[in-house]
Amino acid sequence: MAKPISDARFKTPKKLSSHGPARVIALCNQKGGVGKTTTTINTAAALAEYGRKVLLIDFDPQGALSRGLGLINEDVTTIYDLMVDRKLKATDAIVHTSVEGLDLIPANIQLSAAEIQLVAEPGREKILAGVIRPILGDYDVIMIDCQPSLGLLTVNALTAAHGVLIPVACDYFALKGLQLLINHTVELVRERLNEGLKIDGILATMYDPRTLHSRNMLNQLYEDYGDLVFRSVIKHTVKFKDSSEQGKPVTQYASSSEAAEQYRTVARELVDRGCAP
Numbered sequence: 486m487a488k489p490i491s492d493a494r495f496k497t498p499k500k501l502s503s504h505g506p507a508r509v510i511a512l513c514n515q516k517g518g519v520g521k522t523t524t525t526i527n528t529a530a531a532l533a534e535y536g537r538k539v540l541l542i543d544f545d546p547q548g549a550l551s552r553g554l555g556l557i558n559e560d561v562t563t564i565y566d567l568m569v570d571r572k573l574k575a576t577d578a579i580v581h582t583s584v585e586g587l588d589l590i591p592a593n594i595q596l597s598a599a600e601i602q603l604v605a606e607p608g609r610e611k612i613l614a615g616v617i618r619p620i621l622g623d624y625d626v627i628m629i630d631c632q633p634s635l636g637l638l639t640v641n642a643l644t645a646a647h648g649v650l651i652p653v654a655c656d657y658f659a660l661k662g663l664q665l666l667i668n669h670t671v672e673l674v675r676e677r678l679n680e681g682l683k684i685d686g687i688l689a690t691m692y693d694p695r696t697l698h699s700r701n702m703l704n705q706l707y708e709d710y711g712d713l714v715f716r717s718v719i720k721h722t723v724k725f726k727d728s729s730e731q732g733k734p735v736t737q738y739a740s741s742s743e744a745a746e747q748y749r750t751v752a753r754e755l756v757d758r759g760c761a762p
C-alpha cells in the first residue's frame with residue numbers, strides 16, 4: 486500500500502522565481518481523445534497553484550492546448566517556428582496565461598509540416614531538446630503535450646524529457662496501445678537517445694464508476710502496472726469540456742469541483758514522486 490500524500494510542503498508560500506533547472510515531462514499516448522491535453526492543462530495549473538513555475542509546450546498541430554488556455558490568436562510565434570528557425574529564441578514564443586506562474590509556447594497547424602521538413606536534419610530527434618535547453622533555468626517544470634502518434638515529434642518530446650506521463654482513458658481498448666508505447670517506443674528512446682527517461686506514471690481518465698467496463702479496465706491497469714498508476718483517478722465529467730470552451734483550466738473555471746481536486750491530487754502525487762520538484 487502506498488504511503489499517504491503528505492500535504493505540509495504544499496502549503497508553503499508561493500515561490501517568486503523557479504528553482505530550476507526544470508524537470509521536463511512529456512504527456513504521451515498515441516491514442517487520441519484519452520485526456521492528454523486536459524491532463525496537461527489541469528495538472529500544470531494545479532502545480533502552479535502550489536507555487537511551481539510551469540511552462541507548457543503545445544506539441545500537437547491541432548493546437549488544443551493553446552485554445553484550451555484561451556489563446557485564439559493564430560498569428561503568434563509557435564514551437565514550429567522555434568524548431569525550424571535557429572535565429573529565434575524560446576523566449577520569443579512564450580506567452581503568459583491567465584494562471585499565475587503558468588506560461589505557454591503555442592502550436593498551430595504549421596507544426597504538422599515539421600515531421601516531414603525535419604526528417605533530413607542531422608540530430609532530428611534532438612531539436613526540441615535544443616530549443617528548451619536555454620530556458621530550463623527559468624522553470625520548475627516543463628510539460629509537453631504530444632500529438633496522438635509515435636512519430637518524430639513524439640520522439641523529440643521523449644528525447645527532451647526526464648519523464649513521461651501517460652493518460653489512459655477507461656475504455657475497452659485503452660490497454661492495447663500502452664504496451665507498444667512503454668515496451669517499444671519508450672524503450673527504444675532509452676536505448677538510443679535518452680538513457681535516463683523515466684515513466685512518471687499512468688493516469689486513468691474518463692472513469693465512470695457506474696460502468697462495469699470502466700471498473701474492470703481500472704483493475705486491469707492496477708494489475709498490469711501497479712504503483713506506476715496514479716492513485717488519483719479522473720472521473721468522466723462534462724466540466725472539462727465546459728472549462729476548455731472558456732479557455733481556462735478546471736482548477737480556475739470550477740475551482741472547488743471534484744474534477745479540480747482530482748487534478749490537484751495528481752499534481753501532489755507528481756511532487757511526492759519527485760517528478761515536479
Ligand SMILES: Nc1ncnc2c1ncn2[C@@H]1O[C@H](COP(=O)(O)OP(=O)(O)O)[C@@H](O)[C@H]1O
Nearest residue numbers: 517518519520521522523691720721722725726
Ligand atoms: N475526464 C474527462 N471526462 C469527460 N471528458 C473529458 C475528460 N477528459 C477530457 N475530456 C474531453 O475529451 C476530449 C478529449 O480530451 P483531450 O484532453 O483533448 O484528449 P487528447 O489530448 O488525448 O486527445 C475533450 O473534448 C475533453 O474536453
Ligand SMILES: [Mg+2]
Nearest residue numbers: 521522545549
Ligand atoms: Mg491533445
